[in-house]
Amino acid sequence: FRGISQTARDPALQASLDWASESGFYLGAWVSNVDFGSGTAADFEWDLLGGYRGQFTDDLGFDIGYVQYGFEPGGDKVQFGEAYAGISYKAVSAKLWYADDFGNTGESATYLEGNASIPLPNDFALALHAGYSNGDYWDTAYEGGYLDYSIGVTKSLGNFAFALKWIDGSDYRPGNNVDGDAFSSDSKAFFSVATSFPWE
Numbered sequence: 001f002r003g004i005s006q007t008a009r010d011p012a013l014q015a016s017l018d019w020a021s022e023s024g025f026y027l028g029a030w031v032s033n034v035d036f037g038s039g040t041a042a043d044f045e046w047d048l049l050g051g052y053r054g055q056f057t058d059d060l061g062f063d064i065g066y067v068q069y070g071f072e073p074g075g076d077k078v079q080f081g082e083a084y085a086g087i088s089y090k091a092v093s094a095k096l097w098y099a100d101d102f103g104n105t106g107e108s109a110t111y112l113e114g115n116a117s118i119p120l121p122n123d124f125a126l127a128l129h130a131g132y133s134n135g136d137y138w139d140t141a142y143e144g145g146y147l148d149y150s151i152g153v154t155k156s157l158g159n160f161a162f163a164l165k166w167i168d169g170s171d172y173r174p175g176n177n178v179d180g181d182a183f184s185s186d187s188k189a190f191f192s193v194a195t196s197f198p199w200e
Helices: 136-142
Strands: 014-020 025-033 044-055 060-072 080-089 092-099 109-120 124-134 146-157 160-169 188-195
Touching (some): 109 136
Antiparallel strands (some): 014 025, 025 044, 060 080, 080 092, 092 109, 124 146, 146 160, 160 188
16 A cells, blocks of 8 residues: 555455446545554454546546545444545556544545556566655654655566555654554565456
8 A cells, every 4th residue: 555565565356347338427435454463453454445437538637536445344433535636647646545533533634646658569567656645644644754765667467467566665663663564664575466347
């Protein structure tokens, strides 16, 4: 999550269910295992989201919406909501996120990210990402803003999407070395395999 491990650097199994209308409105649900160490008892995260996306032109698009983050069991003390607005132009996109109660702390936070997916031969693509976390929450937790970035390669193969990325950023870890790798922001290699149903 924005350069910070939410599974104490262990693997994650994730699933989502999404619906989108021709008008541009969409709804979604997402779930993943998590490990926040001894500070929070939650074993999994569930997210509910809704939004609206469309096109200004064939190349220029927009996306606005809201996500509610929940954690179970016993993770109600950290659940919160976040609004977002983004714009895309061809292979490049930018998005701004805002939470007025980040992590249920009573403090606000923003996240500004930029992404690019540059097509390469044979269904490969170069994936670039940079993001910056800022706001009252990060002023308290980190004494300022927090940067994360990644560079990687994606590949489509049949019904599967593969990604191999290098993720790094500011050396942020709450309490530093609390509960081993919980909330680790150490640089890491990240490999994922994803598929969507129904298969054609």
